[in-house]
Amino acid sequence: MSGFKLSSTPLELLCWCCCLLTLSGIIHGTGVKVLVKEGSDAILPCSLDKQNIKQNITAAFFDWTKAAAKDQKEVFFYNAGVRYDNGKAGQSEQFKGRVSHFQDQLKHGNASVIITNTKKTDGGNYTCAFPLLQPPRTFSIQLVVELLFKDRSGGSSVATPKPFVTTLDAAEDWALLECEVRGASPKPDVEWQDGDGNTLPAEEAQASERGGGYDIALNITVTKTGRYRCVVEQEDIKHRVSSDVFVHISEKVCEDSSPIGWLALGVFIVLAVQAVLDFKSFTWCNI
Template identity: 55%
Template sequence: MNLLKMLSASECLWFCLDVLIPSASAEGEPGSRIKVVVREGSDATLPCSLSTKESIIQELFNWRKVDPNEQEVFRYDGGLHYYNGLPGQDEHFRGRVSHFPLELKSGNASIIIKNTVVPDSGVYTCDFPRLQPEQTFRITLVVEPVIRDRSEDITGAAPKPLIHVLKISEDEARLKCEVRGAFPKPKVEWRDGDGNTLPAEEPQVSHTGERYDITLLTMVTRTNSSLFLCVATQEELKHETQDKLYVAFCGGEYALR
């Protein structure tokens, strides 16, 4: 018989919650290392819980990323935190971190980092500076990248640039390159047919969450090949993508190849 059919409605609810929600309790003593491994794009629960189960509703606890770089992740101080009055959270984590308010009464200071990305990987600390003795937990988060068969399918990798001719004359043309929805932030540049980097205007950069949209404009002049490339490079992912444009300086005609 189906297990869920044997349970009452309330028992079924708690059973389903227990299966679907990852545990938020830390195993081990303060100072010991805990390792959490998730796939990129999923949510990560970083555990931190007092063994005494005493209430921390009026306590202070602070989450920091300490390696490979130092960042303020989440801070709770007697009911205040980064989303209701406390300043200082690192921009990288803004809007992506939550805690378990209903479990503070039982000593649970765990957090959830939503929609993880590879740069979230590192060592985090959860400390209670007002407790005697002070307690600190160390948690290592490993975010595994999602890689498919083609480099273009790497989660967050820059897609093929979109390139346009905005204006053209007999001897020069104004070109536009757009890279949309990329993370990490790519380096975008214009090159000539020989691979030389061309002067360009200051990139126009916007982002939604962790995804970057970049527009780069340049003015080019007639060359022997009239071939120009827009190249987007992400060193962290070892990923590069490009598109090319053949410009015919003849009354405004141009071709994409």
């Protein structure tokens, strides 16, 4: 490299750059950011017409993918009318039945797709690729899904509301408590604590997904009087909320209520009475 001398003019360098881009076969479109509310539909734009390429892509091939941690996810595939929803296999489970395109816009070079009922997990970086064009083209789109939380009445709020705590069942020496969370998204961690903030062992949480949110119920059986707290924490958004309940547990005077216990108590009473009578008899005889 010691004998290398850069003698090209700026115009020549620009020409070389254009040639390299053409030979590389990939031209990245300007990154587009799409912002939607959770639960709404998102249109991801991808159009050759906006790149001044007047081309009917009805018989063309393009592929939508989403970047993932280990690999990419297949979002939508189109090849001259063949799609994921009409015979083509390989679409990621996350997008099955939720992605469609604009058939009547293909003749204008529009390969945009629409994702229905967006979820937090849909957010991320997408690419729309035309690998068979000359040169091939890839467009980048970023989807941002804003979280929308729902309270128990179905209305919107800024975060998951306080959990609902209730006593499901109770006896003289125990109580069964339930902590119920509705429509939480992202999925929270739920736990029971005592009055000192110590985590208590509870039953396995019952969770179900509904409309992009999670319904969770966590039960615990307590045997001591005191205040108990159900804590709901969403680490992803740094949100924490809790509800308290005070439980009174009766203390038994006699723990042993078995027949043997009662028999032992009866024998003790008889012996005690007999001892008193014997003592009185002994005292009377010595007067």
